[in-house]
Amino acid sequence: MAARMDVLLGAQWGDEGKGKVVDVIAPQYEVIARFQGGPNAGHTLIFEGHKHVLHTIPSGVFREGTINLVGNGVVIDPIIFLKELKALDDAGVDVRPTLLVSRRAHLILPTHRALDAASEAEKGKAKIGSTLKGIGPTYMDKTGRNGLRVGDLERHDLMDRYTVLKRKHERLLAMYGQPGVDAQAEAEWLDAARTLRELQLVDSEHYLDQALRQGKRVLAEGAQGTLLDIDFGTYPFVTSSNTICAGASTGLGVAPNRIGAVTGIFKAYCTRVGSGPFPTELEDDMGEQIRKAGHEFGSTTGRARRCGWLDLPALHYAVMINGITELAMMKADVLNGLDTVRICTGYKVNGTYTERMPYDITTGVEPMYEDMPGWGELHHEAPLPAALERYMARIEQAVGVPITLVSLGPDRAQTVLRKGALVH
Ligand code: IMP
Secondary structure, eight states: OOOOEEEEEESSSSOSSHHHHHHHHGGGOSEEEEOSBOTTOOEEEEETTEEEEESSSOTTTTSTTOEEEEOTTBEEOHHHHHHHHHHHHHTTOOOGGGEEEETTSEEOOHHHHHHHHHHHHHHGGGOOOOOOSSHHHHHHHHHTTOOOBGGGGGSTTHHHHHHHHHHHHHHHHHHTTOOOOOHHHHHHHHHHHHHHHTSEEEOHHHHHHHHHHTTOOEEEEOOSOGGGOTTTSSTTSSOSSOOSHHHHHHTTTOOGGGEEEEEEEEESSEEEOSSSOOTTBOOSHHHHHHHHHTTOBOTTTOOBOEEEOEEHHHHHHHHHHHTOOEEEEEOGGGGTTOSEEEEEEEEEETTEEESSOOSOOSSSEEEEEEEEEOOOOOOTTSOOOHHHHHHHHHHHHHHSSOEEEEEOSSBTTSEEESTTTTOO
């Protein structure tokens, strides 16, 4: 019988811990597919005492036999991609036999990265806080119909296409008063692109159609988070792709009516890296305490993440936009030992109370909090403390979907399945 594709994505501003959940539930799936974003993402997995950070490669690579597919919606920087492969090789993981790359995925050129930096510099104080991996300019070329795709690596006129695009970028860089990219960086990129061509390039929409018809279990893995979505995030402080569930359809070529369960990942609190509005941000000692306890520093850029209390209107919005059927709550242990845990249940927007995410949260939005008793130390073997159960019950009541997985630490083993619902 034909199977459905499940989707797992971030319900906040990214960095929710998606990589860990994918890794934990990967054994239930035969295919794990990334559908958007690129090396701006950093999915951290920790097991047996080793830390692994993945940027473009799906998080199923550490489970033997799982096929890992990089979908058409992803943008690939060949240099970073190969570094990732090398790091996996060094860790004794040969992913080549199980790694598939869509021919329709777009390529990030060195000049895309230069344009990203130039555009951010030009914005000055209004900068997005981009990871500077060339994501925005690459998606701009995709929608502008100028992009270079993985499939172009197989064409005899690859160099002509590359040169046309590079020249266009050089003209734009000159407009910003910036130089082009030096010959060495270009040679390194071309070398990496040739190696990328040697991987298994596929027409991934057909591959997935076939896999689903054969009843294979497929999981679509999102990057970044709902509030960074190009349409529904806190624009313009967003990334340049659709991070939401609908992005899994366009980013993989799987029709919406073939989507099954949608799992939203969120942290027991909120973080945001880069610029942009963040109503529950804590700019005091409590924020610092959460940052330290949660090691809230970017896995891609090393930047300190801004921290704040859990925002229920925002989480509810994510549940609505994505059709989330179940939630996974990460990093509950980071709030261990607090006497009181605050939770934002609504906003006052220009004096009027609402539980709805407004169009603009940049100014005039005051978070309204409910205080809840904290829990002590957590031990995954023991039943979860009553105070933590009450915290989760409050969240479930507000957003209308169950929390089926709780993470109590970075290791695979520090995970509690509630109600067993992630095991479909
Ligand atoms: P870009 O996607 O690199 O252009 O960055 C745009 C915005 O999204 C910036 O605020 C970044 O900090 C943020 N961002 C991009 N990727 C991630 C991610 O994987 N986790 C968290 N924030 C991200």
